[in-house]
Amino acid sequence: MPIPVTGRSEQRQLLRDSVFVRIRDAIIDGTLEPGERLLDAELSSWLGVSRTPIREALTRLETAGLVETKPGRYTIVSPIDPRGVADAQAVTAAMHELAVRDAVPHLTAADFAAMRRANEAFERALTTGDVVAAIGADDDFHRVPVDRAGNDAIRAVLDQYTPVLRRVERIRFASLVGRESVAQHARIVELAEAGDAEAAALEARRNWMTLDPHRDDLPPG
Incomplete structure (x- = not known):
């Protein structure tokens, strides 16, 4: 059986996970402070990735309670509640x-x-x-x-x-x-x-x- 080659879907998953971890860690260590606005363009420039994995990471971070999003208005680092x-x-x-x-x-x-x-x-x-x-x-x-x-x-x-x-x-x-x-x-x-x-x-x-x-x-x- 030939050894499977890592496909694009796996590479995308690794990229999404990497972006998620980097933003999460920046929130935890205080680089991104409570209440700070998170702009897709700025995060994309900082991490050197497209906006798609940024948005996916922010969705996961919202589920984890580290980010708050008001659709069409803003995304911020969640205040410590x-x-x-x-x-x-x-x-x-x-x-x-x-x-x-x-x-x-x-x-x-x-x-x-x-x-x-x-x-x-x-x-x-x-x-x-x-x-x-x-x-x-x-x-x-x-x-x-x-x-x-x-x-x-x-x-x-x-x-x-x-x-x-x-x-x-x-x-x-x-x-x-x-x-x-x-x-x-x-x-x-x-x-x-x-x-x-x-x-x-x-x-x-x-x-x-x-x-x-x-x-x-x-x-x-």
């Missing part, structure tokens, strides 16, 4: 609790080592004030049990709701408040390594519930 963040937080915390509970019996020594390395990188990033690196290391830490749980439904839910929380985490990780997560991460590893799936899962839930969507230093909605 405390209620929306709290709703996303509750769902995300529940998914991580489930992932850890399912993953603990299957976690290996290599998994625990990877989680500890990620937490060490997370602590270094917080110490130096590197918020982007802190978010990346936090992702690396939580990805281990999520991947080990092997539940595609959990991944799908987290893909939808985690970006909403990352905007709040960007602010939290820039302050001393975020450093309590280092100890929580260490506790998750300790409990999981001891085989206490229930306690590790509850600690993971607590870790995600420490975000405060009602903080005074959030950008105004």
Whole structure:
């Protein structure tokens, strides 16, 4: 059987995904600020793509709660809505609790080592004030049990709701408040390594519930 060649439809999908990720990350890291207007022409020039993948990405971002669109009027970066963040937080915390509970019996020594390395990188990033690196290391830490749980439904839910929380985490990780997560991460590893799936899962839930969507230093909605 001949090896399939990547077709145009697959290439278009890769382009759409790339555009989506770049705009999403620019919203999360604050490059595109809450309330900022998003113009197709400007985004097209910035990303070097046509307007079609831009519009498709904006539609996906609207579904994810990161963009607001009024047809024929404007598209803006969504203001940070405390209620929306709290709703996303509750769902995300529940998914991580489930992932850890399912993953603990299957976690290996290599998994625990990877989680500890990620937490060490997370602590270094917080110490130096590197918020982007802190978010990346936090992702690396939580990805281990999520991947080990092997539940595609959990991944799908987290893909939808985690970006909403990352905007709040960007602010939290820039302050001393975020450093309590280092100890929580260490506790998750300790409990999981001891085989206490229930306690590790509850600690993971607590870790995600420490975000405060009602903080005074959030950008105004």
